[in-house]
Amino acid sequence: MKQDVDIKTADGVVKAALFRPDNGAPAEHGVIFYMDAMGPRSSLDSMAQRLADAGHIVLLPDLFYRFGAYGPFDGSAFGNPASRETIMTMLRGTTQEMTKRDSAAFLDALSAAGAKGPVGTVGYCMGGGRALTAAATYSDRIAAAASFHGGNLASDAEDSPHRLAADIKARVYVGVAGVDNSFPPEQSARLAEALRTGGVDHIIENYIGMAHGWTVPDHHGVYDETGAERHWKRLLNLFDEVWPR
Template sequence: MGAVHGTTEDIATRDGTADAYLAHPDGGGPFPAVLLYMDAFGLRPQLKKMADRLASAGYTVLVPNVFYRHGRAPVIDLPDFVDPGERPELFERLGPIIQSLTPEATMRDADAYLAWLSECPMVKGGPVGVTGYCMGAGLALRTAGTYPDRVAAAAGFHGANLASTAADSPHLLAARIKAELYFGHADQDRALPPEQIERLNGVLAAAGVHHRCEVYAGAHHGFTQADTAAYDLAAAERHWAALLDLFARTL
């Protein structure tokens, strides 16, 4: 992996100040931009490592703390290794924070993140790439549909409720999307049952969105996150290959 420079940044939003991690190759630039949306466990060393790996491939990567309304990261104290089965109280604390994030609020924030990237001297002009994990996969899909002219590619991994029956489900934005999409689903994932995968595929196909949805056999929700019990090395490396391929073609 090439040398990477990482910094903490503050991003002014309409609702306050979001702290974020920014990574880019050390030397040269500017580079194509990627907005990386966190999972429910938030901005932490694991996500910074993922941003660094992505940056080493030639991108400027921004990882905002989407829970900033509740404080700077880490919003809740996490163990170095997260096993939700042994720590149910983590979800008891995270649940209300996640529920408080409305689609309207997250997309106001997305506007601020995209605007900040457009002004960043380490960012090459043009549409950006977006990737998201767990709840972040829904944010990536929603961002692609809300700001179609600003997103060239979007990916989501072990996403939750991407195509539910809710009136504000992110898949309902499919007709607006111009980006190429890639989704890597976990087949052992109660947060995205087969009927939602089928619904998402159908809506994207009907809208003419260039997309690929793959189900990773044997993978569990959270398979990309090396600091959790759900981590699956083979599935995580498959995710990296697919993500880097998507961005190489589109950015």
């Protein structure tokens, strides 16, 4: 069940959606769903609803809200030069620091929606790093964090998520595409070392044969149903372990 909501931040108003189980079953724990670079759309709605139907309250915010109306885009948008440039402009203009600040309001929105206790985060593509950054920044409020085909998780940038590893108290799962220029093997090794030395309970798993975006249904030509189902098993298991039923 989807409910559109507005969330106030220091920089404006975020358009977001809350998802609860369609069957009306009670949901106690909250999850922030950090979008990929194409923004909220029906494909991500369906993923958020599936996560909600597993017994969670899921919040899907528009991280590009500072740019006003845009798109709509889908998983094929990067194949169009004009769309790609628009997306990259918004991506470059929405920093990790901005999303870090916004995440305080996202956490409060989940609490207001009835979520109890620490929440979970999950992010795809650009959202992967933000899910980890949020876990480090709000370590007392986030119990689990997952990234799937997240880009630049351990880059040379000052805001690279791996630099915050020592602050993470959540259980972490990172699902990596077999070939992904945005997260090459050297970054994977750097992230693994940062999480290990930071004392983080974590798993980094390589999905051999999968390409960047394999989990998202409207990434035509990239989406892989078998790989996507494997990702769902890992994600739901992560949350089941931190929130035993």
